[in-house]
Amino acid sequence: MTELDTLPTTPLATTPLADARDALRAAVDHLGYENSVYEMLAVARRELTVSIPLRRDDGSVEILIGHRVQHNFSRGPGKGGLRYDPAVTLDEVRALAMLMTWKCALLDVPYGGAKGGIRIDPRNYSKAELERVTRRYTSEISPLLGPEIDIPAPDVGTDEQTMAWMMDTYSVNRGHTVLGVVTGKPVSLGGSLGRASATSRGVAHIALAAMSSRGIAPHGASAAIQGFGKVGRGAARFLAEAGLRVTAVSDQYGAIECGAGLNVAALEVHVDRTGSVVGFAGSTALADKDDLLFSEVDVLVPAALEGVINAETASRVHAEIVVEGANGPTTPEADAILAERGCLVVPDILANAGGVVVSYFEWVQANQAYWWSADEVEQRLAERMTAAWWRVAEHATYRQLSLRDSATSLAVQTVAASHRMRGLYP
Numbered sequence: 001m002t003e004l005d006t007l008p009t010t011p012l013a014t015t016p017l018a019d020a021r022d023a024l025r026a027a028v029d030h031l032g033y034e035n036s037v038y039e040m041l042a043v044a045r046r047e048l049t050v051s052i053p054l055r056r057d058d059g060s061v062e063i064l065i066g067h068r069v070q071h072n073f074s075r076g077p078g079k080g081g082l083r084y085d086p087a088v089t090l091d092e093v094r095a096l097a098m099l100m101t102w103k104c105a106l107l108d109v110p111y112g113g114a115k116g117g118i119r120i121d122p123r124n125y126s127k128a129e130l131e132r133v134t135r136r137y138t139s140e141i142s143p144l145l146g147p148e149i150d151i152p153a154p155d156v157g158t159d160e161q162t163m164a165w166m167m168d169t170y171s172v173n174r175g176h177t178v179l180g181v182v183t184g185k186p187v188s189l190g191g192s193l194g195r196a197s198a199t200s201r202g203v204a205h206i207a208l209a210a211m212s213s214r215g216i217a218p219h220g221a222s223a224a225i226q227g228f229g230k231v232g233r234g235a236a237r238f239l240a241e242a243g244l245r246v247t248a249v250s251d252q253y254g255a256i257e258c259g260a261g262l263n264v265a266a267l268e269v270h271v272d273r274t275g276s277v278v279g280f281a282g283s284t285a286l287a288d289k290d291d292l293l294f295s296e297v298d299v300l301v302p303a304a305l306e307g308v309i310n311a312e313t314a315s316r317v318h319a320e321i322v323v324e325g326a327n328g329p330t331t332p333e334a335d336a337i338l339a340e341r342g343c344l345v346v347p348d349i350l351a352n353a354g355g356v357v358v359s360y361f362e363w364v365q366a367n368q369a370y371w372w373s374a375d376e377v378e379q380r381l382a383e384r385m386t387a388a389w390w391r392v393a394e395h396a397t398y399r400q401l402s403l404r405d406s407a408t409s410l411a412v413q414t415v416a417a418s419h420r421m422r423g424l425y426p
């Protein structure tokens with residue numbers, strides 16, 4: 001008996017890993033594959049857990065725990081973000097690494113999935129402490145890193161500075177500069193133009209495509225954005241530029257709304273000045289920030305936390321389209337409820353894949369030592385996102401599947417085909 005004889009099949013409480021394995025099981029069954037395909041893809045190829053001793057600024061020593069999971073290499077090196085969050089667990093990282101495998105396959109990016117995380121709340125640490133954490137973590141996992149092995153990128157709680165520290169630490173240990181070991185770096189260190197906004201742009205491209213499929217014109221349509229961080233802020237800007245009225249936004253401190261549409265450019269200035277969307281002139285505060293999910297809008301973009309649309313909240317969602325800017329914001333139970341009332345849910349592995357697409361562009365540019373213009377990056381991103389949308393939508397219509405089941409089955413099919421072509425060794 002193996003781990004797979006118990007973990008994926010026993011009726012455990014829902015977790016991101018259980019949900020990811022359930023989605024894989026459904027895709028394998030839909031495709032008619034043998035169980036060995038499921039067993040191969042339900043567990044990661046490699047996992048590494050490390051302890052990270054940190055000397056705090058006051059001289060005390062704290063031990064942190066970090067993980068790096070490499071889910072699959074059938075189509076290329078591992079690719080996935082590094083998150084700093086106090087809720088990081090190994091199972092969460094396993095689930096996110098698996099989702100990265102599907103995301104890369106779906107967007108025809110020649111990577112496998114990977115993910116990393118450190119259990120830390122970066123808000124409680126100085127910049128110098130975060131640098132020491134990052135460099136020690138990078139040193140601990142460096143045997144598993146490399147432009148042809150595994151390429152980290154920013155995620156929750158990390159940014160381009162984090163990637164600069166990782167690239168420098170890895171390069172110092174190798175004795176030469178290795179620009180392609182991470183993506184999401186500062187442009188001055190080989191980062192790509194357009195990388196910072198890539199996930200947000202991808203969300204906007206997919207939202208507009210989904211609206212078109214429902215006959216909803218951008219001008220006059222409305223949107224609500226949960227989360228005004230790396231993904232939500234840019235998504236709000238790009239949707240507003242496309243003609244939508246962004247009527248509600250939220251962050252960790254609260255939520256605001258304005259039926260006539262928020263001035264997103266002015267809101268960004270307000271957030272830069274105050275640190276929150278709360279108190280923005282001309283807006284009304286919502287009694288509970290989670291009430292944003294129930295806004296009367298055409299498009300809802302949950303771009304903050306996992307599991308916010310669940311069995312308890314789904315019945316109160318009024319949006320015609322949900323575009324998942326965050327990873328895993330909709331639970332399987334909620335999917336069923338939304339489908340019953342005709343809500344179109346665009347899954348995360350499609351909707352928020354813009355970041356990994358432009359990460360791939362950055363890696364290509366670093367390997368060639370030749371950088372593209374912002375317009376070139378945006379054009380190629382739009383082409384990739386639009387092509388993936390139509391591939392998923394057409395497969396969903398032909399097979400009578402939800403967009404989530406369509407996307408997952410197409411991704412699994414792509415990975416399984418690569419695995420079979422390569423064969424088993426020895």
